[in-house]
Amino acid sequence: MKQYNTKAIMASLLICGFVGMFSETALNIAISNLMEIFQISASTAQWLTTGFLLTLGILMPMTGLLLQWFTTRQLFIGSLASSIAGTLIAALAFNFEMLMVARVMQAIGMGLLIPLMFNTILVVYPAEKRGAAMGFVGLVIMFAPATGPTVAGLLIEYLTWHYIFWLSLPFLVIGLLVGLKYLENVTEVTKPRIDLLSVLFSTIGFGGVVFGFSKAGEGGGGWSGSVVTVSIAIGLAALAVFALRQIFMREPMMNLRVFKYPMFIVGLLMVLSCMMIILSSMIILPMYLQKGMKLSAFAAGLILLPGSALNGILSPKMGRLFDKYGPKWLVIPGLIIVAATLWFYSGITPASSVAFIVALHIGLMIGISMVWMPAQTNGLNQLPPELYPHGTAVMNTLQQVAGAIGTAVAISILTNGMEKYLSESPSPNEQTELANAMTFGSQHVFSFAMTVTVIGLATAFFIRRVIVHRAAVNPMH
Structure with a gap:
């Protein structure tokens, strides 16, 4: 295997990935704020998340093809150009439409960067070290969204929501410069027919x-x-x-032969269940904390920080444990922890203590860190190298679809629960009743997430460690 400057390559990809994922959730905490500023409904505001996911859902299936048509550096520069332009437009946005265009441009940047990151790891790291490398990606994918709400809450409290994007901009430029200096072309450009x-x-x-x-x-x-x-x-x-x-x-364009590999399918199903759990929880929790428990955006962000930070910190550790022991001893206990915390979440009330919610969120995030990367790495490890771009394209595409489904189902369960509660309430316009309705709807969302977890747990019993054959490290001809 060719030797690469893996640290520098990873640094440039991780910095850019971190900023992209940060602005994704930082905006979630600003949604209530934006609804007032732009005079838009919750369903319209939801498009800031949905439009992002929709763009990713359309772009991701093509990444397998793009990875074979363009060099690593070309895709990296294209991705960063779109991210930087989108972030700048968002920072200057003065209406909803302008912010929406910016989100789509940011999504194009992320849609190119994430598959590029996974594919690069599969190429530059030998199989026995991939778990730890994927763990660092896990740190970015989890820790960035974790810091998003807290930092955004602070910025909204003391400045304006525009600063979410002004803060991201210099880091994207730094990531681009590091990448231009150190990122090498790691894939072969074969230019298959489009x-x-x-x-x-x-x-x-x-x-x-x-x-x-x-x-x-x-x-x-x-x-x-x-x-x-x-x-x-x-x-x-x-x-x-x-x-x-x-x-x-x-x-x-997307080679479906990846579905011939059973561990790829098991890993994929578990990643999809994690995605639905995370996104349905991540969109409902900030809303519940602000509307149900009447906390400020900053307080809501702080409550979500410890769990998410811990998840990010544990991801590389879980990756190393996966390299050492395989997936089963991480994934099954992880899903049991997730199911237990969601069961407790489905019973929260406006009287629940902040400490209790923080503890549950920590439990949820530790459980997810034990499942996501080990399941994903194990699944991709079973593929032969010529299917790496297709495997990452399939996984990333279906994650976006699962994310959109999770978000939509969560919002609709929440809305229906609130409407049902308020229709039976003697005084539906009172603040306490609105908070109770929010609680009622949120409890139903957590019950839905728990059902998804139980399905994931049933799948986890089929997981077994993939033995990567030495011959499979070099591309087969």
């Missing part, structure tokens, strides 16, 4: 499904709305055609 029909069906398919679920989460017509039904139906039909086309093509 099949425009595959691109079209993938865009309609993944886009339609993500869009449909997002509309469902907006309340109003809910799941019965014609837009929801039609876009999910068209999306699923397009995905079926897309999948059939990939199976029969000599050079597929």
Whole structure:
């Protein structure tokens, strides 16, 4: 295997990944604030998250192809150019539409960067060291979103929400400069044929499904709305055609042969369940803390910091434990911890103590750190090197779809729960009743997340360690 300056390569990718993930959740805590400033409803504000996910859902399936068409450096520069431009526009945004455009540009940047990061690790690290390397990615993917709400809460309290983006900008520029100096081209550019029909069906398919679920989460017509039904139906039909086309093509855009590897499937299912748990919790908790418990944005951010920070710190440690012991002894206990904390969460009330909520959040985040990276690394390890770009594309794409579904289901469960509670309340406009309605809706969301965890736990019993054969380290011809 060629020797790479792995530390410098990782540093540039991790700095940029950190900032991208930071601004993703930093904005979540500002949603209530933005609704007042821009005079928009919760469902419109949700598009700042949904639009981001929708862009990722459309772009991610193409990354397997892009990784074979462009060099590592070209993709890195393209990704950073889009992220920096999006962040600058967001920092200057004076209305919702401008902020929405900025979010889409940031999503394009992240959509290129995340698969690039995973693929680079698979190429530059031998299998026995990948767990620890993936753990550092876990640190970024978890610790950045963790610091987002706290820092954003502080900025909103003392400055304005624009500073979320002004703060991110210099770090993106630093990441770009480090990358320009140290990042090497680690993949081979093979330029496979681009099949425009595959691109079209993938865009309609993944886009339609993500869009449909997002509309469902907006309340109003809910799941019965014609837009929801039609876009999910068209999306699923397009995905079926897309999948059939990939199976029969000599050079597929997204190689579905990755599904021949059982541990890849098990790892994928567990990553998807983690994604749904994290996103449904991450969108509901800040809202509950601010509207149900009447805390400030900064206080809500502080409450979520210890658990998320611990998750980030533990990710590399879990990666090393995975390298040493394999996935089973991490994943099963991790999911049991997650299920237990969500069960307790489903019983929270406005009278619940802050310490109790912090403790539960710590438990939830420790559990997730034991599951996510070990399951993902184990799954990708089973693939032969020529399927790495496709494996990361499949995993990252379906994560975005699961994220959109998780967010939409969480919002719609919350909305329906609140409406049900208030319709039976004698004084639905009183502040205490609104807080109680928020609690009632949130409890139902945590029960949903617990159900997802139990399904993940059932899958976890099938996981076994992948033995990576030495021959598989060099690309097979």
